[in-house]
Amino acid sequence: MIGSFNRMMWRLFYLPLAEVKNESTMSEFPTFISLSHSPLSESEARSLLQDRGCGAHVLFVGTVRSSSQGVAVRHLEFEAYEPMVHSVLEEIAEELRTQFGIRGVLLFHRLGRVDIGEAAVIAGVSSAHRKEAFQACAHLMDRLKQTVPIWKKEFTQDGAVWVTPTP
Amino acid sequence: MIGSFNRMMWRLFYLPLAEVKNESTMSEFPTFISLSHSPLSESEARSLLQDRGCGAHVLFVGTVRSSSQGVAVRHLEFEAYEPMVHSVLEEIAEELRTQFGIRGVLLFHRLGRVDIGEAAVIAGVSSAHRKEAFQACAHLMDRLKQTVPIWKKEFTQDGAVWVTPTP
Amino acid sequence: MKITVLFFGVARELVGERQLALELPAASKAGDLRRLLAERFPGLDSDLAYALAINEKFSGDDRQLQQDDVAAVLPPVSGG
């Protein structure tokens, strides 16, 4: 299980060197990122985030709804610019740690076809205190939807469309 | 598993009749409440909250930290006024549904001794949209700490104290 | 009239009991119960900002008590 997280090492390759000013800008706390074509494991997410120094753990699970603006959804498909997902998420994680003082950050996202009721995304944070944990996890989801290079195609009874963000 | 949730029926006994003005004030969505002397199951919490009409599920897990204001904590003990926990939580759940438009509401809380690293509380909500889910779950935790009749005793190297809320 | 009083948390430890049966004069109110408790149990006075529930509802001091009511002494809560 943990073996699948060699991707934690992505940060070494994808954070542009200019931004790694010194050792202290690299967080001592982990960022767990996984892009997966198979179902996401919530229990894996929780055990990765578990931290004895943290009393607060907030997890968001986004599942595929059976309708979107009144139209019946059949399934979704996701694609991503994978290496850039990792580098953008590492930057977001550092932003969360600076703004909210949280520790662990996690984002699991499905790729390819995702059926109704399945989890498309799991976002999580761990923190000493709960208010910061809620704020940071909500902010992580906001940032995901603003800047992380992942695209969703919605397959409905009326055909298939690439979803564009509502302003 | 589900059999342990005959407590959902508490609402029938503990909501004062004067407040049940008509059928429509009783939510059609479930409130899951459990007070337990044994470890809380996050997977049970998640499967109870799962709802195909909801795209957003937020779960808060509060675990026992190994230190509190710099003092090493050995363990905690909780006690509750159980029937009143149920009636107060039902009122909070209706408040959340009115304010945030969420659907499912869940609160699991440990009683008795809880050791370091264990979950003392799991709070969860399900909703069509994520912003409301984050706000409602944070609010549920705020209300828990303000008005739900549960008390915590902290056992440290210096002795044992009943925790009083910080204003 | 006879009522039952439940104690929780620090109040339970101050009183040394989870539950007591108390005899109160007819037409007593919740505030009268507070005064009786403060007389009998040092600590159960203005030092402890506790709430009273009558029959599992938070109640103010002018709440009328009745025979067989269940009162509960609820110190500031600290769940979660």
Add this chain to the structure above:
Amino acid sequence: MKITVLFFGVARELVGERQLALELPAASKAGDLRRLLAERFPGLDSDLAYALAINEKFSGDDRQLQQDDVAAVLPPVSGG
């Protein structure tokens, strides 16, 4: 100079390819790449408010391109 261009989401479908090798004049900038793409692919113009990444970093139109750069056409994202 030769660069690689990656396409995602609706841009990938408009172009019909995941990836193209393009020849650009020396000293071209990201903005020049935008103009070239708009000429060659109907739809990859101001109708699609896409971002450009160069070597996996979001980049403005005045970003200088170099031989072997990897550009990416990123339509508005919609993860989650």
